[in-house]
Amino acid sequence: VSTNHSISYDNRPIGLFDSGIGGLTVLKSLLGSLKHESFVYLGDTARLPYGSKSPATIERYLRQNIQFLLTQNVKAVIVACNSASTVLLDSQTNFPIPVYNVIEPGAATAIAASSNQSIGVLGTTATINAMAYVKSIHKLAPMATVYQQACPLLVPLVEEGWEDDPLTNLVIYRYLTPILNTGIDTLILGCTHYPALREAITKIAGPEIKLIDSAEAIVQVLRRDFESGLLLPGAQASPLQLMTTDVSPAFSKVAARLMFPHLIPALLAVDISVAAIST
């Protein structure tokens, strides 16, 4: 922490993690908006997917990933994964630094965007089964109607780089048809992988359905916390660090496409069990 005139700075990076490349959709938005911040991104590719696992297992991953990011000297962690954010919301654990979930900001944005308070949610099985968005929406807007759809096949399609493929369109069509018949006017992309499918989803949902992703919403939450002094801003950005828990050749290719026009650094494969053992 350093002080310049009356402003205090904290040049430590902000950590983010996801099971794979999905959280890069959040990272991209942060990089575009918070120019003086540095970021460390962890893709837990060795244990992907999270969305089909039980809350107890996802909670273990959540703790280990946060523990690992703490060893990277981060000043805050963004859980850039809805499945892990779901578990975080239900967890009693206190962490020594601010830890942000992506669900509450997405829920608030959807409520503000919807004219008829009829909101759809697409998510992984873990997020949908835990009713994470339903609970967060009803906390703020008890009268809102929420329709959910688990879409377990979408994460592997994105990890495979099939964002623009007839097979992906077909799968999206199959998942979206029931939820589009309910009268929703707003649809939450409740998994950080899904913004990669925004175009394909728009093609099927039509332009009148508002698509909500958490990336923009989390930027607003961070700005609020910088203003209130809960977080101190960085003075100057250091190069982005991208880490994965498995050596994943496909990751770099898909990541480069998702992050465009930002350039991505070489991936570093890390062993997070070393950090986890010391907890």
Ligand code: DGL
């Ligand atoms: N991107 C993650 C999410 O937002 C989960 C993907 C997975 O199932 O691993 O839920």
